Amino acid sequence: MSLNSNILVIDDDREMRSSLRDLLTSGGFQVETISNAQQALDTLRQKQFDVILCDVRMPGMSGLEFQQLLKPISKVPIVLMSAHGDISMAVSAVQDGAYTFLEKPFDPRRLLGVLGNAAKLNQLTLNNDRLKERLSKLTGLDKILIGESEPIQRLRNDVFDLSHVDSNVLIIGETGTGKELAAHGLHDLGRRASEPFITLNCAALAPAQFEEALFGLSDGTPGYLDRADGGTLFLDELGAIPLPLQPKLLRVIETKEFTPVGSTETRKSDFRIISAANEKLDDAVESGAFRQDLFFRLNTVMITLPPLRARSDDISLLYTHFLNHFANSYEIDVPVSTAEDFSALMRHDWPGNVRELRNVCERRILMARRGGGSFASALSGAVDDDKTYPDTxxxxxxxxxxxxxxxxxxxxxxxxxxxxxxxxxxxxxxxxxxxxxxxxxxxxxxxx
The missing domain is CATH 1.10.10 (Arc Repressor Mutant, subunit A)
Structure with missing residues (x-):
């Protein structure tokens, strides 16, 4: 049971209200009692509670009627009680959204347990709503998760759900689909959000430099594992990790221990690994260029980012978003989109995905700053400029x-x-x- 949870008791019987106040207060609840349902509705418009305990049979407005009127006002769990209840009433109440139904007289211990569980449910619901709101406002992440298509909705749900766990996550996707931004979302919504998010682009390091960069040096120069302590280590371009170093990385993942280059001192680091690769990583595993055991260790959970062509319904929404974003950044008015722009936007297959669309929109705004240009011309020759386009x-x-x-x-x-x-x-x-x-x-x- 959640201590200090707020409970609203609604019952027209004064003695019952008094008895419930004493019982629930002794059980750790903060209690407010009200004698009729209409007054309770007015109170709920002004004040939040964790759970509502309401009598069914009351003069003026019954508990079942109150439950119906409560729905547009509050999502707080409601527990209904009655000395005259029957099975059909209980089934009807629960089907209409009641948390549960109790028949008087009830066991005090059962009542406390039911209300405690209902209060916990309400707190979990509120926390989830807050996290979803944070997800929608994340800088960068919202720019890649814009859209209403089914693939992008699944991606948003995956990022939200997996941010709550500490499992290793492998993000698979084509270039430009936003793998790093999705990784940021997994980090920013989780318990490590206040700790470092360290990105290691495995393809940007020469093989000879990789071990020093990852493990650090004996002179105290920290490596990526040290810097990610407590937070998240994001391994981008995973397939570029040198094969001789892969067994050492596997051991680090299993033990969270490593030894800096040139040192005999073992160090520890508490990190979560999120990695990213393109769809060719399977080929590297099959050919032996990437260790299968390391692959299995890193892909505890796998997310696949949809290419832009698989969510074409989102293209116009992304186009509008990026145009407005860059127009605001460069302090100019958003250029009017023409039929030619629309035709070019929908005909292009976007091999560079969202990143390509974003860059083209920025070029379009830069052209507009100079007093000209079109979306077709911003595509830099990807569109056949010899074709004519309708005027509307x-x-x-x-x-x-x-x-x-x-x-x-x-x-x-x-x-x-x-x-x-x-x-x-x-x-x-x-x-x-x-x-x-x-x-x-x-x-x-x-x-x-």
Whole structure:
């Protein structure tokens, strides 16, 4: 039971309120009693409690009616009690969201246990809500976790859940998907948040320098393991760790002990390892370039970051975010997006992922500072500038639809059911779009 938890007791019987106050106070609760449900609703709009204990049968407003009116006001667990209860009432109360239902007279020990557990549940819910709010506001992390697509929602949930544990995490993803930012999220939401987050880019060190950089020197020069004590060591480009050093790193992970280069003194470091690699790490394990036992030690939990092309629904949201961010940074107005910009944005397959989109948006703002440019030109030749674009967004969307439909008709050799299936729409919808767009099936099939 949570000591000093606040409990609101609602009962029209004065003697019952007094008895419950004495019992719950002796059990470690801070208690406030109220005689009717309407007054309780008014109180709950002004004050927070950890759990509510409410009688069912009261004049004016019953406990079940109070429970319904409480939902838009508070998520505090409610325990209902009645001397006239029955099974159907209990089932109805719990199905409507009550924490549980107690029938009078009840065992005082059971009552204290139920209320204590309900108070703990409320505290856990509040803590989770606070952590989720922190997650949404993290500097850097929010820039990579923007979006409403299913892959990005799963990623947000994974980062939130795994931040609470101390297991090693391996983050797999293409270049530019935001592996380091996800690692920061895992650190910033966990118990080590106030301790160091140390990044070691394994590909940036020459093999001869790696051991000294990791373990430090006998003259007292600290290595990455020393610097990460108490916090998180982020190993980026994991596959670049020199093979001869991998057994030593494996031992450090298992024992949290290491010896600086040139020293005989064993040192300890309490760190969590988060590592990142591209999808080719499996090939390195298979070829023997990366030790399988080290791989298994580091991938206790694995997160895979989605490439931008797998969450195309988020592209426009990211585009708007980055344009506004850089316009604010460079102190200029956000340039107006044209149909040409929209077409270029949606046609590009973004091999560099979110990092590429971010850089292109920054170039677009820099061009706007000089009084010109377009999103297409900011792509630096990735878009065919010889093509002409519609003048309006509506025309651009229509042209894009016409292009997709024509491609599907050609690919299906004019079989409209097959074309509709390829497009993911019904045959009737396809026919309506063909008429609306003024397309001719014969003309499409005749074109090479």
């Amino acid at each position: 967004l509506r025309e651009a969307v229509a042209a894009f639809e016409a292009q997709l439909i024509a491609k599907a008709i050609k690919s299906s050799d004019g079989k409209m059911d097959d074309a509709a299936q390829m497009l993911g729409i019904g045959r009737r919808t396809l026919n309506e779009k063909i008429v609306k767009l003024g397309l001719n099936k014969s003309d499409i099939l005749e074109k090479t």
